[in-house]
Amino acid sequence: MPTATFFRLPEEKRKRLIDASWAELTRVRFADASINRIIAAAHIPRGSFYQYFEDKEDLIRYLLEDMREYFISLLRNILMEAKGDLFALPLLAYGRFIGQQGHTDPMLCQFIKIVRLNEGMDMQSFMGGPMQFLPDPLWEAVDPARLREPSREYADQVFHMTCAVLAFAIVETLQNPACVPQVRERIKLRTDLLRHGGAADGYKEEPL
Amino acid sequence: MPTATFFRLPEEKRKRLIDASWAELTRVRFADASINRIIAAAHIPRGSFYQYFEDKEDLIRYLLEDMREYFISLLRNILMEAKGDLFALPLLAYGRFIGQQGHTDPMLCQFIKIVRLNEGMDMQSFMGGPMQFLPDPLWEAVDPARLREPSREYADQVFHMTCAVLAFAIVETLQNPACVPQVRERIKLRTDLLRHGGAADGYKEEPL
DNA sequence: GTCGCAATGTGACAGGCTGTCATGTATTAT
DNA sequence: ATAATACATGACAGCCTGTCACATTGCGAC
DSSP: OOOHHHHHSOHHHHHHHHHHHHHHHTTSOGGGOOHHHHHHHHTOOHHHHHHHOSSHHHHHHHHHHHHHHHHHHHHHHHHHHTTTOGGGHHHHHHHHHHSGGGGGOHHHHHHHHHHHHTTTTOHHHHHTTTTSSOOHHHHTTOOGGGBSSOSHHHHHHHHHHHHHHHHHHHHHHHHOGGGHHHHHHHHHHHHHHHHHOSBOTTOOOOOO | OOOHHHHTSOHHHHHHHHHHHHHHHTTSOGGGOOHHHHHHHHTOOHHHHHHHOSSHHHHHHHHHHHHHHHHHHHHHHHHHHTTTOGGGHHHHHHHHHHSGGGGGOHHHHHHHHHHHHTTTTOHHHHHTTTTSSOOHHHHTTOOGGGBSSOSHHHHHHHHHHHHHHHHHHHHHHHHOGGGHHHHHHHHHHHHHHHHHOSBOTTOOOOOO
């Protein structure tokens, strides 16, 4: 987390640093991002940077937090469009992320570049972090009657799985943009799997 | 990929380098791993290293390839125990990975340390790489009659989802070893979701 | 206003790391 | 024996990071 000092900084200076950071992170991979270049672009002395952030990872975590909040609100809107149907989330959100209008939304633009550069941006930090459990604003938009079990715990699990479908679809597309139609089909198939199950009817399960 | 020269190296020298590499990679994160330390430990001159590998990532990719093959054979065994039931894979494999006997298997030991150090070792490179599609040896062990649709394409999707369940369970456990029982329950719930679906019966789907 | 303390700004520096390259040595083919 | 090819090696240039001693500013107390 940035230091208190950072938040007390004059607006303009803080913005300069943030902008330069995004510019660097959308240009090269996290691993190759250089504090040197960031502070040079932002005209911030080296010592000052370390007064605000512990290190590069501290900075990155902070920047990604913004994204996380943005996505939650985006997903909330989509979920409301879908009348609270969690299973509809992957395909709808995919369209929003990959479709044309994605290219006008600055936050989505940054996200897309980052996922491209970082071969999936360590999906775990996204799935395990923001998308591990259903955030409150999203839970409010869920229609529990659509779930086999209307509890929040159950919704958590469904949400996690649908998010995984969405995340892999996005990563796959950004690494091979030619395959949008196949990815769409795959999302439909996986969503259907989550809705109705993939086991043959009436086959006895192996005991666990 | 390592150069041809690397493979022509005398056994002993190659082993020294590989061992030192594993030692480094199970001690610090990928990001912090140092070629300097590896070559010092292996008594390999700097110039030689670059004759064998392009860079650190080249080395890491090569080492992880071994792991991948090992896992496929491990999962194959488990799948055969489960009489070809893909849905049984996550819980069974989880027990094998996290249970006691994991600590005697050298490859599993390395895997566990690496996942711990790298907060999930960039799950994407594992899911998107080795586990994106059902590898042939695994497909041979699947009983397609247990699937709603017995095609290989369908099995691919089911496999991908079960692997995701397994992967997240492992990562979660290694980051918080206290929660094994909860994670077990979560695996069961998610597996059940994949088997029988999570949508309420008879609810009309939102059109996509 | 001025004294003093706390907060902040600053850039030189030490120590690490990487990738290259010129030069040396072994091996093979002719 | 000679040339050509493959391989070994370590010094080096260049980059990067985190720190630290010192300068500067802001601000309340007197």
